[in-house]
Amino acid sequence: MIPVSEPLLDEQASKYVHECMQTNWISSEGRFIQEFESQWANYCGMEHGVAVSNGTTALQVAVACLGLEPGDEIIMPSFTIISCALAAVEVGALPVLVDSDPRTWCMAVDQIEEKITPRTRSIMPVHMYGHPVDMDPILELARKYNLIVIEDAAEAHGAEYKGRKIGGLGDLSCFSFYANKIITTGEGGMVLARNADHAEKLRSLRNLSFRKDRRFYHTELGHNYRLTNLQAAIGVAQVEQIENHLAKKRWMGKLYTEKLKHLPQISLPVEEPWAKNVYWMYGLVLTDDVPYDAEEFARRLKNEGVDTRPFFVGMHEQPVFQQKGMFIGERYPVAERLARRGLYLPSGLTITEAQIETVSAAVKKVLEQN
Ligand SMILES: *Cc1c(COP(=O)(O)O)cnc(C)c1O
DSSP states (O other), rough: OOOOOOOOOOOOHHHHHHHHHHHHSSSSSSHHHHHHHHHHHHHHHHHHEEEEHHHHHHHHHHHHTTTTOOOOOOESSSOOHOOOOOHHHHHTEEEEOOBBOEEEOBBGGGGGGGOOOTTTEOOOOOOOBBOOOOOOHHHHHHHTTOOEEEEETTOOTEEETTTTTTTTTSEEEEEEEBTTTTSSBSSEEEEESSSHHHHHHHHHHHTOOOOOSTTTTSEEEEEEEOOOOOHHHHHHHHHHTTTHHHHHHHHHHHHHHHHHOOEEEEEEEEEEEEEEESSSOOOEEEEETTSSSSHHHHHHHHTTTTEEEOOOOOOOOHHHHHHHTTTTTTHHHHHHHHHHEEEEEHHHHHTOOHHHHHHHHHHHHHTTOO
């Protein structure tokens, strides 16, 4: 079975990790942490980088550093990972949802303004599967209504919006370096911040809110979300390789598109004229002509030896939120369609041309069977 996703590690990563072992710098102190933070912030065009334990805790501290009041609102897409909504709920804020754009699968930016209320504090765009969100309308609304923009950039390292790197467009941006992301530290994450006050608050929240003046005297509740120097060592080696990873993903994306674009039963990832898509995962969505859903499609592909992963299920359809009385009666037709009819194909950094050919042939065979 062809792996759905696989990291690409190199000799340099081993060398850096070995250096940590030999020098005993294995906790969250050590040279690689700061190097990783400043290299990644610099790459994305942000001032400050704060490395944390994963992408979910990155979102959590990014939201926490805003100091929201219970009942404050954060606008986000329904079609995303639960980490986004969790980050809001954990500080007593309300996730307010919008639907998705049927082409890019990113949040429908034309639906944001109607959801803004006096309690709105922030907008959280999520760059989906490698394609950037249309950011200009969001940045304009943020200026107009004085809102903080938190980018969830966990799926789009190196993607560009109008020639600018994503993760460098909002006030804060969150990355994951989980093993299936474009660059990885195994588990890991980072928040990038434009302003120094946010960065300082983030550093404090990540490290139990120890005070600089009196260490074990606390005036705020923090967390232990520290990344280790061992993980950051891998991260530094990965940043050195990012252009190779991006080239591989874009090659993969274009090759899949070339092989699949003639099939009328599926819609494929797009690249809008203002976007550089990095094809984190190569998704596809069944059109309404196909008489079964993505779950059945995945089963049929598996019979052909091709493994896949389902798309996200929208936040408004999550039992855990409905049980709390959230999103009752709300409908987001595009998100619902993506959840039922979307999946992604093997997209790992080690995929070969022959494997892409095998997968594409299986997709074609299955779709032409009915
Ligand atoms: C992977 C991912 C996260 C969470 O990252 P973890 O490191 O797994 O906690 C957050 N947002 C999006 C959009 C992701 O794809």
